Every structure is written in structure tokens, then in C-alpha cells.
Amino acid sequence: MSAWLPIELPLDETPLGRVLVWLLSVLLFAAITAAAVALAAENRLRELRLEPTVITIALPPATDRAQAERRTREVLRLLDDQPGLSWARPLSGEELNALVEPWMSAPASGDDLVLPQLIDLAFDADAAPDLSALAAALQDVVPGTTIGETGALKETRRDIEIFVRAAAVVVCAAMLLLAALASGALTRIQLRLHDDEIDLLRQMGARDARILRQFRRHALDKVLKAAFVATTLAIGLLAAGVVARTWWPPMAAALPGPSPLDWAALALVPVLGVVLVVLAVQIAAGQGLHHSAR
Structure with missing residues (x-):
């Protein structure tokens, strides 16, 4: 742990502390990937809105x-x-x-x-x-005379992209929420596991605010590492998609290239994940310390 973030509780010595990084990495990676799918669907919808509706009429x-x-x-x-x-x-x-x-x-x-x-x-x-x-x-x-279904096909494509966008947004939000809930749940378990150490710190004069900072700093350290791992893996996956667009024409038609605004939106996902996880740990640890002090 960094020197400027002293942790007196042995939070890293339990299996939960070691698993937390990998659990958050998987959830944040899934959230970033889902956000990328949602942005790709939004780009496809934007392109569909710019496409003319082409229809074929068949005369007998x-x-x-x-x-x-x-x-x-x-x-x-x-x-x-x-x-x-x-x-x-x-x-x-x-x-x-x-x-x-x-x-x-x-x-x-x-x-x-x-x-x-x-x-x-x-x-x-x-x-x-x-x-x-x-x-x-x-x-x-x-x-x-009959009319071909090209126009109806465009509407079907639009409906599919809207569904994919909505589903990807829901998955992204669910993964971020699950990361926050899992962090809060693990924090409550760690409070019970380190109940003796917490009592010892209190007897030595440590206030609950000091103990709470240790849980918050521990969570921040873990979620920052997880965000780095998840972002690195997501960038690699997106880079592979960009390369595939160059070498495989069908991929270029199905997957529009990300714009700078898309990259900025994707960068907000791990940031939001970090904020939610730290907030969830803050709330869970604060409530747990409040109840144990009674």
C-alpha cells in the first residue's frame, strides 16, 4: 500500500481483499464493453437516419x-x-x-x-x-403492382439497433451497480472479520472517521487497479475491432469507427465505476461502524 495511504487494518490479508480487484476488473470490463456496444448501435442508428429509403416497385x-x-x-x-x-x-x-x-x-x-x-x-x-x-x-x-420490402427492412434494422442500444445501456448500468453492491457487501464481511482489530484501534483512541478512511482508501486502491486492468483490456478489444474494420469490409459496414467523443464517453465508464464503488464502501463501512459502536 502506498506510504501516503497508511492502512492499519490488515484488509489485504484476507482472501476477500485479494479477490476484490479481479471481481471489479471483470465487472468494469463488462460495463465498458457494453457501453462500446451501445455507442456502436447509436452510430448505426445515426447512419440509418441519413440513409435514403430505397424501394423497388414490381409491375406485372x-x-x-x-x-x-x-x-x-x-x-x-x-x-x-x-x-x-x-x-x-x-x-x-x-x-x-x-x-x-x-x-x-x-x-x-x-x-x-x-x-x-x-x-x-x-x-x-x-x-x-x-x-x-x-x-x-x-x-x-x-x-x-407490388412494393418490395426494402423500406420495411430498414425499419427492422432500426428496431434492432434500438433494442441493442437499450440492452447494452441496461447491461452497462447493471455491471456498475453490481460492482458497487458487491463492494459494499464485501466491506460488510470485512467489518465482521476485522471486528477485533477495529475494537483494538478504538481502545487505542482511533475515531471511527479514521477507521472509515482506511476502508475508503483500501477500496480506492483496489478499484483504481481494477479500472486500469479493465480499461486496458477494453482498449485492446476495441483496437482489435478497429483493425478488423480495416482488413474486413463487412466489419466496417457493421461496426462504425469510434469518434473522439465515443472514446471520451467510454473513458467516463471506469471513472463512474470508481466513484460508485468508493461511495458504496463509504456507506457500508460507515453504517457498519455505527452499528458496532453501539
Whole structure:
């Protein structure tokens, strides 16, 4: 123990004192990791809010070229009146063949197999298109027209990211709370284990405030070591994720890079853990000393 933090009670000589560092290290590491997941989900939500809503409209196969062009003009005329529409583009025959080529041994051609007409359209990121109303309007113009579920997929992705963010925040808060509760519980056990030493210090004239400072300093020493271990492990894990984003493109799409603000937010997690643990030990030791003095 440092010279400027004299501890007269043998708090480090019990197994509980030695286990406390590793217990807090695991809990703080889990809290930092959960906070990183929450920040990643928040970044993904921010990117989703900036993405346009892309939808594919499928028109039923036309009997001839003239009918196909007429249907396309009518649908595009309807889409021009849609609020928030960024662009609309009919797919060419070559693009349609490219879409079905992975599932067919030869391009779709001839009169025996006719592909539906497809129109891709995108709405602005801040627009909220009413897909049900759009589908009904398309049915009035060209019966049998269907709308792809790309827009619904975006909503599903948004809901998943919101759930992941909320779950990660709950886990982070639970780990910090568990660290505080565990520290308080271990402090109460140490009070009982060192009851004789505490009585001896009182007989030698030590006030409860002096004994309380020893518990608080002991907890601060342990939780600072635990915070260092947890932060080091978390930085290593996050650094591995950053490297993986560079070498594996799918990881770059699924895991946005942390910003300086994200790093600052993550740094607050172990700090908050230290404060909560020391506060929990202060309360537990204070209550225990108060009861034992009666």
C-alpha cells in the first residue's frame, strides 16, 4: 500500500481483499464493453437516419412493349407527386437479366418467360413515405403492382439497433451497480472479520472517521487497479475491432469507427465505476461502524 495511504487494518490479508480487484476488473470490463456496444448501435442508428429509403416497385409483365412503356409512364407520373421522393428509375432489360442470372442458367428471353417491370425509387432520409397508401395508389394505376420490402427492412434494422442500444445501456448500468453492491457487501464481511482489530484501534483512541478512511482508501486502491486492468483490456478489444474494420469490409459496414467523443464517453465508464464503488464502501463501512459502536 502506498506510504501516503497508511492502512492499519490488515484488509489485504484476507482472501476477500485479494479477490476484490479481479471481481471489479471483470465487472468494469463488462460495463465498458457494453457501453462500446451501445455507442456502436447509436452510430448505426445515426447512419440509418441519413440513409435514403430505397424501394423497388414490381409491375406485372406487359403483353407488348407499348403497354410496358405506357404503364411505366403512368407509374412515374404518379410517383412525381409523392412527397420526399428523391429519384425513380426503371430497370433496363439488361439489369433485370443480371438480377435473375444467379438463379437461371441462361438470361430470360423469348416469349415463354416474361419478367416483371421493376422501378427503383428512393425517398429522402428525413421523409416518412406511407407505403400502404402508395401501394393502393399503384393498384389503381396498374393492378397487380407490388412494393418490395426494402423500406420495411430498414425499419427492422432500426428496431434492432434500438433494442441493442437499450440492452447494452441496461447491461452497462447493471455491471456498475453490481460492482458497487458487491463492494459494499464485501466491506460488510470485512467489518465482521476485522471486528477485533477495529475494537483494538478504538481502545487505542482511533475515531471511527479514521477507521472509515482506511476502508475508503483500501477500496480506492483496489478499484483504481481494477479500472486500469479493465480499461486496458477494453482498449485492446476495441483496437482489435478497429483493425478488423480495416482488413474486413463487412466489419466496417457493421461496426462504425469510434469518434473522439465515443472514446471520451467510454473513458467516463471506469471513472463512474470508481466513484460508485468508493461511495458504496463509504456507506457500508460507515453504517457498519455505527452499528458496532453501539
